Amino acid sequence: MSEPAIVLGANQYGKAEVRVVKVARERARHEIDDLNVTSQLRGDFAAAHLVGDNAHVVPTDTQKNTIFAFARDGIGSPEAFLLRLADHFVSSFEWVTGGRWAAERFAWQRIMADGAPHDHAFVRSGHEVRTAVVVADGAERHVIAGLRDLTVMKSTGSGFEDYPHDRYTTLAETHDRILATDVSARWRYARADVDFDGRYESVRALLLEAFAEGYSPGLQATLFAMGRRVLEAHDDIAEIRFSMPNNHHFVVDLAPFGLDNPNEVFFAADRPYGLIEAAVVREGVESPRAAWDGIAGFC
Ligand SMILES: O=c1[nH]c(=O)c2[nH]c(=O)[nH]c2[nH]1
Numbered sequence: 001m002s003e004p005a006i007v008l009g010a011n012q013y014g015k016a017e018v019r020v021v022k023v024a025r026e027r028a029r030h031e032i033d034d035l036n037v038t039s040q041l042r043g044d045f046a047a048a049h050l051v052g053d054n055a056h057v058v059p060t061d062t063q064k065n066t067i068f069a070f071a072r073d074g075i076g077s078p079e080a081f082l083l084r085l086a087d088h089f090v091s092s093f094e095w096v097t098g099g100r101w102a103a104e105r106f107a108w109q110r111i112m113a114d115g116a117p118h119d120h121a122f123v124r125s126g127h128e129v130r131t132a133v134v135v136a137d138g139a140e141r142h143v144i145a146g147l148r149d150l151t152v153m154k155s156t157g158s159g160f161e162d163y164p165h166d167r168y169t170t171l172a173e174t175h176d177r178i179l180a181t182d183v184s185a186r187w188r189y190a191r192a193d194v195d196f197d198g199r200y201e202s203v204r205a206l207l208l209e210a211f212a213e214g215y216s217p218g219l220q221a222t223l224f225a226m227g228r229r230v231l232e233a234h235d236d237i238a239e240i241r242f243s244m245p246n247n248h249h250f251v252v253d254l255a256p257f258g259l260d261n262p263n264e265v266f267f268a269a270d271r272p273y274g275l276i277e278a279a280v281v282r283e284g285v286e287s288p289r290a291a292w293d294g295i296a297g298f299c
Pocket of ligand 1: 171217218219220246
């Protein structure tokens with residue numbers, strides 16, 4: 001039997017992590033967009049791989065330059081910026097049939113100075129990062145928005161009980177514990193003509209609200225409540241996926257020091273941590289694999 005021939009499989013290429021900062025300075029009050037953008041082209045690049053023919057290889061350097069050139073007109077929402085890049089590359093080179101464009105956006109807030117928000121001095125706000133991915137396949141566009149490292153905690157209103165016990169179980173049941181996590185969420189829009197900035201702010205607020213409200217019997221239940229809240233509020237969001245660590249806080253035994261500890265002093269462990277991941281979806285609505293391929297850290 002002869003060996004199967006060795007052929008080229010799936011491929012994409014581009015420039016990763018282009019850090020672009022755009023300052024809008026038409027007015028004295030400047031605005032800042034701070035992004036980390038990755039561009040990857042898909043299409044007919046077989047000759048480059050098989051025989052070193054670069055005739056179809058739009059240089060990664062050109063892809064980087066295009067990101068900077070497009071920023072000159074303003075960035076706007078990360079999703080809209082990525083859609084512009086996708087449309088540009090797919091329409092400019094006939095052998096480019098699609099691609100994947102991803103962005104992280106870092107938030108800056110005005111520094112308060114002399115009792116007022118400063119016009120051009122900023123402080124990085126929060127730890128969380130807004131994320132966006134656009135996948136293009138011909139005329140089709142998938143838009144996935146998201147956030148990561150949205151760190152939240154509730155100091156009560158959470159427990160974990162009624163789980164199976166076996167010979168290795170030492171965890172004590174509780175109906176009063178700290179619940180803490182760093183929310184990573186990605187949601188897929190059903191359409192590409194959405195007010196992306198408005199939706200982002202709304203989804204972030206809904207996630208926080210659902211985390212805060214009610215009693216949490218487990219991080220799994222809280223995750224689902226957060227996802228359901230978002231899907232119930234927004235028809236144009238098809239599905240939402242989460243990856244959330246359970247950042248354990250252990251009650252410290254202060255008895256050796258003659259002290260009680262009624263859930264007041266905790267050891268915040270950084271590892272190991274529980275890791276809870278799930279998708280919250282609309283029944284019967286298919287999730288396009290192509291949209292999610294390459295998004296690491298979500299099941
Ligand atoms: O909310 C929780 N979910 C779990 O699956 C789990 N497992 C565990 O040890 N503690 C917790 N807490």
